[in-house]
Amino acid sequence: MTMTPFARALFVFIASSVLSCRTTQEGLRPDADGVVRLTLVGTNDVHGWVMTQEERFPKGTIRFGGSAPFAGYLKVLREDNPGGVLLVDGGDLFQGTLMSNLTEGSTVIEAFNALGYDAAAIGNHEFDYGPVGPQTHATDPNMDSFGALKARIAQAKFPLLSTNIYESNSRLRPSWLPGDGTVIIERKGIKIGVLGLTTPQTPTTTLPINVATLRFASLGPEALTSAKRLREQGADLVIAVVHAGGRCTETTDPSDLHSCDTETGEVFEMMKGLPYGTLDAVVAGHTHAQIGHYVNGTAIIESFALGRAFGVVDLFVDPSTRKLVRERTRIRSGIEICETVDEATGTCDPRKLRARAEEVKPVAATWMGKKIAADEAIAAVLWPGEARVAELQGKSLGLTVPKTLGRNYERESPLGSFLADSLRTMCRADVALLNPGGLRADLAEGPLKYGAVYEVMPFDNAVATLDITGDQLVSLVRAAFAAKKGVFQVSGLEVALDQCPGPERLKSVHLPGGYGVDPNVRYRVVMPDFLARGGDGLGPVLATIDPRQVDLGETRGNNVRDELVDFWVKNQESFVAPSPGRVTIVPSAKPCRGTESHANP
Numbered sequence: 001m002t003m004t005p006f007a008r009a010l011f012v013f014i015a016s017s018v019l020s021c022r023t024t025q026e027g028l029r030p031d032a033d034g035v036v037r038l039t040l041v042g043t044n045d046v047h048g049w050v051m052t053q054e055e056r057f058p059k060g061t062i063r064f065g066g067s068a069p070f071a072g073y074l075k076v077l078r079e080d081n082p083g084g085v086l087l088v089d090g091g092d093l094f095q096g097t098l099m100s101n102l103t104e105g106s107t108v109i110e111a112f113n114a115l116g117y118d119a120a121a122i123g124n125h126e127f128d129y130g131p132v133g134p135q136t137h138a139t140d141p142n143m144d145s146f147g148a149l150k151a152r153i154a155q156a157k158f159p160l161l162s163t164n165i166y167e168s169n170s171r172l173r174p175s176w177l178p179g180d181g182t183v184i185i186e187r188k189g190i191k192i193g194v195l196g197l198t199t200p201q202t203p204t205t206t207l208p209i210n211v212a213t214l215r216f217a218s219l220g221p222e223a224l225t226s227a228k229r230l231r232e233q234g235a236d237l238v239i240a241v242v243h244a245g246g247r248c249t250e251t252t253d254p255s256d257l258h259s260c261d262t263e264t265g266e267v268f269e270m271m272k273g274l275p276y277g278t279l280d281a282v283v284a285g286h287t288h289a290q291i292g293h294y295v296n297g298t299a300i301i302e303s304f305a306l307g308r309a310f311g312v313v314d315l316f317v318d319p320s321t322r323k324l325v326r327e328r329t330r331i332r333s334g335i336e337i338c339e340t341v342d343e344a345t346g347t348c349d350p351r352k353l354r355a356r357a358e359e360v361k362p363v364a365a366t367w368m369g370k371k372i373a374a375d376e377a378i379a380a381v382l383w384p385g386e387a388r389v390a391e392l393q394g395k396s397l398g399l400t401v402p403k404t405l406g407r408n409y410e411r412e413s414p415l416g417s418f419l420a421d422s423l424r425t426m427c428r429a430d431v432a433l434l435n436p437g438g439l440r441a442d443l444a445e446g447p448l449k450y451g452a453v454y455e456v457m458p459f460d461n462a463v464a465t466l467d468i469t470g471d472q473l474v475s476l477v478r479a480a481f482a483a484k485k486g487v488f489q490v491s492g493l494e495v496a497l498d499q500c501p502g503p504e505r506l507k508s509v510h511l512p513g514g515y516g517v518d519p520n521v522r523y524r525v526v527m528p529d530f531l532a533r534g535g536d537g538l539g540p541v542l543a544t545i546d547p548r549q550v551d552l553g554e555t556r557g558n559n560v561r562d563e564l565v566d567f568w569v570k571n572q573e574s575f576v577a578p579s580p581g582r583v584t585i586v587p588s589a590k591p592c593r594g595t596e597s598h599a600n601p
Contacts, residue, residue, distance in 0.1 A: 027189035028319045029083065035325060036188050036317040039081045040239065041074065044090030044285030045305035047125065047440075048100025048458075050111040051386055052339060052374065053308075055350040060362035063339035064348035065308040067111040067382065069365070070337050071375030073310065074115060076368050084188050087116060090285025090302065091123025091198065091243030094152070096440055096458045098389040098451065099382075104129045104148040106155060107385045113157045114378045118185050119194045121241040122162040123285060124202040126152075127210045128459070136460050137209045139554065145210050150176055159183050161196025161241060164222040166215045174214070182226050184235050190317050192237045193230030197222060199244040199266060199286050204483070205437070207461075208534045219244055219266065220273035227278050236322040237280040237315065242267055245287035245302045254293045254331045264484075267302075271295045280324045281313045292333030297326050301333040308349075309334050338365035339374050393451020399568060401575045405443040407456075409436045409486040412583035415443055415456070416489025421578055423560070424491040426567040427465060429526040431473065431493055435536045436486035438528060448575070450565065457561040462553035464532035468545060471519040474509055475541045481506045483537025487583060496584045500592035507586055528560050529553050 031037045052066035063069070078085050093112065094105035105126075112120070129148035130137045138145045153160050153176075163181030167174055173181075182195045199205070200216040219242065227238045246265020250256070262268040267284045274296070281299045284291060288305035301311035311333035316325045338348035340362040347353065353360050365372040405415040416434055424432035441455040468476070477495065480488045484501045494514070496507040510516060517523075529552045534542050542550070556563070567573075 027186075029188040030319045034319070035328070036190055036319055037081060037084055038187055038190060038192070038237075038315040038317065039077055039085045040281055040283070040313040040315060041077060041085060041087045042090060042241075042283030042301050042303065042311045042313070043070075043088075043307070043309075044243075044245075044283065044302055045092045045123070045288050046089065046108065046307045047092055047096030047305060048094055048105070048108055049097055049307035050108055051097075051099055051382055051389075052379075055353075057353070057357050057360040057362070059358075059360060061340065062342065062348050062350060062353065062360065062362050064350070065306065065337050066339075066374075067115055067307070068374035068376075068379040069339040069372060070307070070310065071115055071378050072339075072365075072372035073335070073337065073367060075375075076370050076372070077312070079370075080368065086185060086187055086192060086194075086239070087118050088194065088239070088241045088283050089117060089120035090241050090245075090283045091121035091196075092125045092285060092305075093120060093123065095125040095128045096306070098392055098454055098458075099385050101129075101458060101460070102388065103385065104132065105152045107382065109152050109155045110381050111378060113155075114375075114381055117158045119159050119161055119183055119196070119241060120156075121196040121243040121283075121285065122149075122160050122165070122198050123243040124199055124205040126160070127202065127206045130207065130210045136462075137207055145213070146174075146176060153178065159196075161194065162198040162243075163195050163226045164197050164200075164217040164219065166217060168213055168215045171215070180226070180229075182230055184230065184233060190236050190322065191234055192239060193227070193233070193235030194239050194241060195223065195226040195230065197240060197242040197244065197270075201244075201266075201286075204485075204535050204537055204539065206535075207530055208539065219270040223270060224274055224278055227274075236317065237324055238278070240279050240282045241285075242270070242282055243285045244270065245284040245289060246291055247287055247289040248291050248293060251290055251292040251333060254299075257293055257295070260291065260293060267291070267300060268295065271298065271300070281315060281329075283311070290334045292331045294329070294331070299329050299331050301331060303334045307337065309336055311335060335367075339372065341365045389451070393449060393454070395450040397448045397450060397453075397565060397569055399448040399573060399575065401443055401445050401448055403577070404445045405575065405577055407436070407439045407442055411487055411585065412580060413439075413489065414577035414580075415439060417491065417578045417580070417582060418443075418575070419457075419564070420489045420491035422564055422567065422573070423463070423526050426563065427463065427526040428524070429465065429492070430523040431525045432491040433477075433480060433525065433527040433531060434489040435480075435528070435531055436489060437536070438530070439489070443575070453561060453565055457564075459528070459530065460559045460561070461528035461530045463556055463558075463560050463563055464527055464529040464553045465551045466525040466527070466532065466545070467522055467549045468525060469519060470517040470521050470523060472541070472545055473523050473525060474517055474519075475544075476525070476538060477509050478506045479538050479541045480531075480536070485536045490582055494582050494584075496586055499585055499588040500590075512582075 132147040244266035248260040250259040284302040314330040316328040
């Protein structure tokens, strides 16, 4: 059929009008190849490390980590994909540095606001500060156990999300937690639903008293329910920020999961129960490890910890169906945040550079072909806090560490043994127990300053003591090593452990010299109150002990860190590593299956 000029013009007008109307309604912004490209940027387990760190080498200084250099990477990504970047975090924003703890996380939120975060998961350590003020937990009915967290939620210009937190008594969502733990964000015309989840381990990985009124539901069912609700509300994609993770030792092939703890890693367990396509991407956290893999078609990233790395997932959406083109998804995890790098190796990780310290030549970092410049505005936001921290960190204790005392999450360590011995001697106790996750840094060789001790022990736990029988002591030690929380550091005991973590890991326990623990004798045991309140799996055993046998140290007026500092200064401590051998690892008859044990959750 031949169209008249008028009819042809009318057809073009109507067609263009319909197309224009559709474009306006949908607001889609496809790239040149006809799909909508979105850039998901994920961080996790910052733990207060928003300031840039540095290590000096003979030829210059390597500067790494922190919010100001990270802003440089974000600038590159945002210029590469204007309007298409979504920035999220997998939780544990707070706790771990003077910068964070002096302000109960306020400085961290300031930095995150300046970086333009869109959402973050609520991690277990978000509950550590308890009420507003110096108390780490409520000591009278007028104190609010969630006061500090509420203040940070109010301060943040982005939502802190968790869909699986409920009140224990009512089984309802806490009224102080805004919304339903989800949010819908639009990028390039695509509606992106984001849901948050918090590890059910939280009651044993933060001060238990602070979350005693809460229940943390299972991850999989909550993810499924929330994802369905988001799609019903119009979300085209659904992304989860999950403060629960796993561990993979190899990331070269994102489709190869053989090196991942798929049997016990929380995020992998969550994914097993989800139908294909429930989630389009996951930003995980909690385990301080690296994941950069596809699990049942879903991209999962986790990028170490302490503000030193991030991950990127490139997502491609079909504009006609508004669905993810899964085969085009790209993963980049564990990307180092560097202001300067070694010219030869391109890394800013001091651990990789110390072996060739004399050859390290710092140069400006580049990424995706562009120079990384630290953001001066963010540096200015952090400067007042850094000045205050520098003053405290630089406080000399008049002592010297002759040789670095190192920590080890999975073994007996010189640092752990030394600290346990100090705590036992200070309290004139028979036994001392320290959880390995409470030790956050090595104690470096050289003149000892307060800041170094703080980095080792950033938690404000009180010194708790227990007066228990030998039977109760053995039960407590068995529970400690069965909890898959790494290897507890001990003093006053000799233990043998199976190589593989599990409920029966403890093979034997003796007093020094091989003497047996008398089941009827009473022993004085000292530990951080985090453990004495049931943390790291000790709760079931402590529930069987008369509370009158437990002194939580609430009247001591100081914390473990500062009491030890005073003890060391008074006694002019020599800081010599104790002889090894108090923890023996027994080879297992069978290969160990993957474990959920992880460094410093």
